[in-house]
Amino acid sequence: MTASLIEYLVEYRGIESNYNDAWGKPTTIARATKEKLLKVMGYDVDDSNTLQQQAEDEANQSWLSPLGPVQVIRSxxxxxxxxxxxxxxxxxxxxxxxxxxxxxxxxxxxxxxxxxxxxxxxxxxxxxxxxxxxxxxxxxxxxxxxxxxxxxxxxxxxxxxxxPQSCYKPQAILDGQKVWGLSVQLYCLRSENNWGIGDFSDLAFLLESAAKQGAQFVGLNPIHALYPAQPDVCSPYGPSSRRWLNFIYIDVTKVDGFEQNSVQNVVITNEFIEKLATARNTDLVDYTTVSYLKLTALSCIFEYQNAKYLSKNTKMNKVFKQFVADGGESLQTIATYDALQEYLSSKQVPSWGWPVFPEELSDFDKPAVKAFTKKHKKRIKFFMWLQWQAAIQLEQANQVAINNNMSIGLYRDLAVGVSEGSAEIWGNKDLYCVNASVGAPPDELGPLGQSWGLPPMDPEKLYQQQYQPIIDLFRANMHATGALRIDHVMALLRLWWVSKGDNATEGGYVYYPVDDLLGILALESHRNQSMVIGEDLGTVPPEIREKLAENGVYSYRVFFFEQAKDGGFYSPAHYPEQSMATLTTHDMPTLKGYWNCYDLELGKELSLYPNSRVLNELYNSRHRNKQAILDTLHGHNSVTEEVGYDVNSVGMSRALNFGMQLHMAAGSSELLSLQLEDWLEMDKPVNIPGTSDEYPNWRRKLTQDLQYIYSDDALNKLALDLTKIRKRVSI
CATH class of the missing domain: 2.60.40 (Immunoglobulin-like)
Structure with a gap:
């Protein structure tokens, strides 16, 4: 009875029993894994009587309600x-x-x-x-x-x-234009004025400069809210909230009140100036120092605004109050969480996330939290004000794209989940399975599988909550954008769940209501006039790519993964038109790093490979792939004779680097994304999957200021050539 009941629940809750891995091999999920996944969903699989009662109660609850919570229909x-x-x-x-x-x-x-x-x-x-x-x-x-x-x-x-039946597409794309743009990690940007990290003013400068070169979009890493009191927790893919923004991208000097004496008296001190110089001159983002500098200055500006405008019946206060009202409980949650974490940290109380908060503070709805809210009302108001200022500057950057007639403009990235200790979970624990983590089975990017420490949403609870959390999520991330990239877009169909404490290889897939989620995505896409790109790499069932295409979601095609069985690389001219083509991603080596096998050297140093045999095969495979790349580049006349034909004598050069980018520009994809790292011929990656403290992930800056990039004749010519080629291949 228990065995049959478990199998019933496995099917009822969308746990997959069989799947094809990244190499097409049929794979079966172990019974023990399926039981663990049921357990993290809240089922008592160790007690047959309790399990039976849980199943009966769920079924009865459904039948006793004449209607379901929500229904999605297509126009x-x-x-x-x-x-x-x-x-x-x-x-x-x-x-x-x-x-x-x-x-x-x-x-x-x-x-x-x-x-x-x-x-x-x-x-x-x-x-x-x-x-x-x-x-x-x-x-x-x-x-x-x-x-x-x-x-x-x-x-x-x-x-x-x-x-609607499918997602929004801008008129330029509907008219057959093929466009290109740049993808950047915003924190990596150097400039003459920023405070040691790229900011929204840098973004505005980049948008205007790129537009003048012919680019039609600038894509960003996730700019979700992280942890002001834990600045070194800096992965953009492990946020505290995906609805709100990372305050660290605010350009403090552009906030109304920065010029006031009360603020200037703080920022002109020797200590402040020395810290600012240090933050600007490092090759890695010093999140602790940058956060200290910005929070210090922004706190002073807030005091000025709060006294003069936000405590009185002023136009500014009316706008701020409307922002707070629109943000609702979600904004109250993130602001309270940030203030509470800051307070606990100042008292030397464990505070990396709600799992280690004192019990009485471990949930947003607890009485002690309400008491904290009353006592620290002003500081919570400050953190809501930070979100307001970040939203203002993001909207201003987006307006720069609009003013420069970019057909897409600003293009954001939506992370697949939030971290275990996040404000988002703290405020809605019922939605999340906190004893599991999202990840991936073994694939080319992660041969050992991956567990990302991101608790998954429970699809049944999401349905019971009428999909409101996902509606809010899509809406917030499409606001003030022309496109949204969804990281790990397979999450709309299924997610790889790993029970806490297990190896990533011991996980299993859990299905989500893909048609409903795609319908909501399409609706928000049209309402925000934001097209959608789905990152469909890794273990991807064919049906999801077909379904995404039918729903107007753009596929994500990476040159190095578009390889035939004989080892040759497909011509970008054969990529789907409804796709974004790119050479590399934030999880991959740069072009220079790839060609020089710098990523394999790092992997060896960090013990990412199970044995020397695997590493040797990777080196041999890389050697073969590089030769195949030279063959395809010369075969399509994408490089001149300056680039040799034999991999044994060809190193990475500007001619080869630019040639690969122009090769992609001649492809059929409607969108082409290129990375500033490759424009600057950098070798170090921004992130190494499967590592945490072993490598300074999400910290490496660009090697040059933005102002240099747009004064470099060679890079300006590259941009001009990209624009010409893209126009030539437009319909």
Whole structure:
């Protein structure tokens, strides 16, 4: 009985039993793994009686609710809902009253038994039947509410989401233009004015400069909120909240009030100036110093604004209050969390995340947290103000792209999850399975598999919460952008879950409601006029790429992974048009690092390979691949005779570097993304997957200031050539 019940729950909760790995090999998930995944979902798999009761309670709860929490339908499709009722009530007449998001109402009468019977259940000797009923109601795109009524009495209510058939595309792309742009890690940027880390003013400068060269977008790393009180926790892919921004990107000098004497008296001290010079001159971002400098100065500016504007009936205060109101509980959560973590850290109390907070403070809804909120109201207001200032400067940067007629403009990156100790989980623990981590099975990027320390959302809880967390997430990250890249886009279909403490190879896939999530993605894409790129690398089932393409989501094609079975590299002319092509990513070596095998040397130093045999094969494979690259470059006349034909005598040169970029520009992908690291011929990677403290991930700066990049004749010519080639291949 227990075995069959477990298999039922495995199927019911979307745990996959079999999959094909990154090399196409059929793989079976162990029973022990499936039981562990059920356990992290909250099932007591060790007690058969309790497990049986849990399964019965879940089933009964579903049947006792006449409607589901939410339904996503596509515009133009028939409108069906599932209705569950006791058998004696299924031939009565009911009315579905839909209230649109703008307040209009429309009703439709129906009799459930006239629909399609899809399921039957018995609860305490009462038979329940489920019918799928077609409603003759036409609804506009948007978020609506449906009330199921009998004789004007409401029996149940559900959310109705009407979505377009596919994601938004800008007119330039619809007209057949092939465009290019730059992808950057914002923190890596050097400039004459920043405070040791790239900021939103640097971004604005980059957007304007790139636009003048013909680029149509600038792509960013995730700029999600991290931890002001834990500045060295700096991975953009392990944020505290994906809805809010990292304050560290604020250009302090551009905030109203910076010029005030109270602020200037702080920033002109010898200590401050010395720390600022140190932060600017290091080759690695010194997050601790930068955070100290910015929080110190911004706290002073806040004191000025709060006294003069934000405590009075001023226009500025009205705008700020509206920002706070729009941010709702989510903004209150991140601001309270930041203030609380800062307070605990100052008291030398363990504070890396809510799991080590004092018990009475371990949940946003606890009374002690409410008491803290009242006592530290002003500091919490400061952290909300930081989010406001960051949003203002991000919007200003986006406006630069609009003013320069970039067809896409600013392009953001959405991380796959939040870290274990995040504010997002602290504020909504019911949504997350905190005893599991998202990761990946073994693949080319991670031969040993990966566990990222990011607890997954429970798909059932997400459904019960009417998908609101994912709606808010897409909306926040598409705001003030022209495109959104979704890291590990397979998460819309399935995620690799690893039980806490297990090796990444011991994980398994859990499925998500992909069609519903894609519908919401399409709706927010149109509302924000933001196109969507899905990072579909690694272990990717063919059906997800087909489904993404049908929904207007752009594929992500990396040159080094587009390789035929004979070892040759596919011509970029054969890439799907609905794709973004690129040479490298933030998880890969730079072009120079790849050619010189610097990544393999680092991997050896950091013991990333199981044995010398594996490393030797990687070196041999790299040698073969480099020869194949030379063959394809010469075969397509992408490089001149200046670049040799024999890998044994060809080192990485500017001619080869630029030749590879121009080779990609001649491809069929509508979008081409290139990295500033490769423009500057850098060799060190920004991140090495599978490492944490072994390598300074997410810290390495660019080798040159932005001002240098846009005064370099060779780089300006490269940009001009890229623009010419992209125009030539446009339809």
């Amino acid at each position: 133009g499709n028939d409108f069906h809902i599932a209705v569950r009722l006791p058998i004696e009530l299924v031939d009565d007449e009911y009315e579905a009253v839909v209230t649109t998001e703008h307040g209009a109402t429309v009703g439709c009468r129906f009799i459930p038994i006239e629909g399609q019977l899809t399921n039957v259940a018995h609860i305490e000797e009462i038979e329940f039947q489920e019918y799928v009923v077609k409603l003759e109601v036409s609804l506009p795109l948007g978020y609506h509410s449906l009330s199921l009524q009998a004789d004007k009495d409401e029996l149940a209510r559900m959310s109705i989401i009407v979505a």
